[in-house]
Amino acid sequence: MTMRRTVELAEYQNECVPADKPTLADLKLAEKLAAGGAVDARLDVRWLADGNVEINATSWVGVVRFSALEIRVVPKLVGGSLRVLRMVEYANGIQLLSHLPPDQHLPADGTDLFQLIVMALVQETRELIRDGLIRDYRRTDDSLTVLRGRLRMRDQFLRRYGSLHKLECQYDEYDGDIPENQLLAAALSAAATRVADDKLRTDTRGLAAVLAATCEPPTLDPEWYTRRIHYDRRNSRYRPAHELAVMVLEGLALNDLHSSGHQGVTAFMLDMNAIFERFVTRLVSEALAGTTLGLSAQQSYGAVVVDESTGRTYSTIRPDLVIVDTESGRKVPVDIKYKLYEDKRFGTGDIYQLFTYAYALGESDSTRNAGVLYAATTSVTGPALRIKPQTGISGAHIRGAGLDVAGIVDGLNGVPPELALRTVRDIVHDVIGLVGIN
Structure with a gap:
């Protein structure tokens, strides 16, 4: 098995280091990271003919793993990954790290932002499960042998004209298959195969399995959930976990999250421009x-x-x-x-x-x-x-x-x-x- 070379650099820093020849998966990921059309580059990675790889970082930070190369873009301008989460906490008025164990080692200059976010998401999800996942009524359409709720007359006529062995019903189901839980399930399932730490990966998979028994995420698009979730007294305790879950899904957006065969070639990147803008906006407002x-x-x-x-x-x-x-x-x-x-x-x-x-x-x-x-x-x-x-x-x-x-x-x-x-x-x-x- 080829050992990965690790390269660490700060935002806007450039490096040129020796590297093995890229695989097809490496080149595809590098193309997604590069600039295209109106989209600015997240990370510019180019393999050169002399056996080196040229790396140009931007405002995006995170971890990119190629087949034989791991690139960590560390948010040194803000003092490390832990402070990135502190900025998100302040900008959104929530606590993201309050439920981590007191003996949990959280270095301020930690380099793996992805692992830190997943660690916090796992702990927040544990707290939600311990206190009980919320349930709600949701409208459901189904074909049943007995009438439940009301009969969908038009569908019954068009699909089963003259037949009564199946009835097209619409009813309200009371369960946990709602966007609040689906967002957590989507983020945990996406992160489970991409976390490098063995224990954290096991914890993530375990929680993903628990949520899979409760709900089925319809999509991995974080915007789908944020458009549908509105916070009130009933679900406000979900906000920290949801913020972390959205960060996971947004950071992994360049990956094929439906595929488990990524062979370790993956990327997690966050735009510090957006995080910094939200942080400073609230900071100036309060000042x-x-x-x-x-x-x-x-x-x-x-x-x-x-x-x-x-x-x-x-x-x-x-x-x-x-x-x-x-x-x-x-x-x-x-x-x-x-x-x-x-x-x-x-x-x-x-x-x-x-x-x-x-x-x-x-x-x-x-x-x-x-x-x-x-x-x-x-x-x-x-x-x-x-x-x-x-x-x-x-x-x-x-x-x-x-x-x-x-x-x-x-x-x-x-x-x-x-x-x-x-x-x-x-x-x-x-x-x-x-x-x-x-």
């Missing part, structure tokens, strides 16, 4: 609470570019955040970027985008500002840019600031968390250049 600054997230602004001859509009912008001074009405758009800006300049595309935001939302020449909040290993300020006008027209300003994500996450879990929020308020004040935070 600005009680001030004269308001916040809107992902709000669209239309009619940005107008054809003067026809009056038609061509463009809509949607900044990640728009911070509004409720006293003056001034608006400052702010983008959230999971990119490396500490020792690099803004990309040209980012500059064009931010200046467009500033000019579109600025109400006067003196208020054309835009900001960027990005992930960093320490709190830093900058870059700061402005348009240098060639005429008398006033320019626009862009200010950036790096958030020490690891320090902020640890601070939010400390006592009191207000100290971390105060730090964020000060950073936001510097970025947007508005008053009203005191």
Whole structure:
């Protein structure tokens, strides 16, 4: 059996290492990971003619296993895999790790994010089973020998005209085959064959078998479940487990989850852009609470570019955040970027985008500002840019600031968390250049 070579790298890092010749399954997985059309690359892996493999990481983190190569993209910008889950906890207002045994070893710099998520999912599912899985009524159509519920007259006429040995019935079944349980079953069954740790794999398979006796997942698409599950007092205890289950299914989306013959070639990857954006959105919202600054997230602004001859509009912008001074009405758009800006300049595309935001939302020449909040290993300020006008027209300003994500996450879990929020308020004040935070 070929031993896998393990390569560990951080987000946006590049490596070139010796590697065995790829199999057909390796090449297919690499093609899925690469960029295509409007989809950006999750991980760029290319085998070279000189016997090396070139690896280019992006904002996606996780574990990719080829036949003779394992690549671990570790979220070092946020301080490790454990803090990724802490960010998800904070962004969603839930506890994902509260039910793990107190003696469970959870290194902050753990490299296998997939194993950590499955470990938490297993423990959350155990708690749900211990307390009792919920059941509910669901409408069921079936062909029966005796009437149950009501007769589906149209189906009876079309399918069994003149025959009464089978009746087309519709009735309400009270059982556990509902989306709340199906989502857990789908995630556990998908993870069971892809966990590397023997004990965790056994635990995952055992729980998958328990849930299989209760329900049958109709799909492995996490969006199908999230559209149908609405939380209330009855099912709110499922939320942490569901969040973990969705992460498992989204992370494994590139795999053929219906096939058990993957021969160890598999991928689990999460987009840190999305996780970081949700985390910072709630962070800024809580930091600005009680001030004269308001916040809107992902709000669209239309009619940005107008054809003067026809009056038609061509463009809509949607900044990640728009911070509004409720006293003056001034608006400052702010983008959230999971990119490396500490020792690099803004990309040209980012500059064009931010200046467009500033000019579109600025109400006067003196208020054309835009900001960027990005992930960093320490709190830093900058870059700061402005348009240098060639005429008398006033320019626009862009200010950036790096958030020490690891320090902020640890601070939010400390006592009191207000100290971390105060730090964020000060950073936001510097970025947007508005008053009203005191």
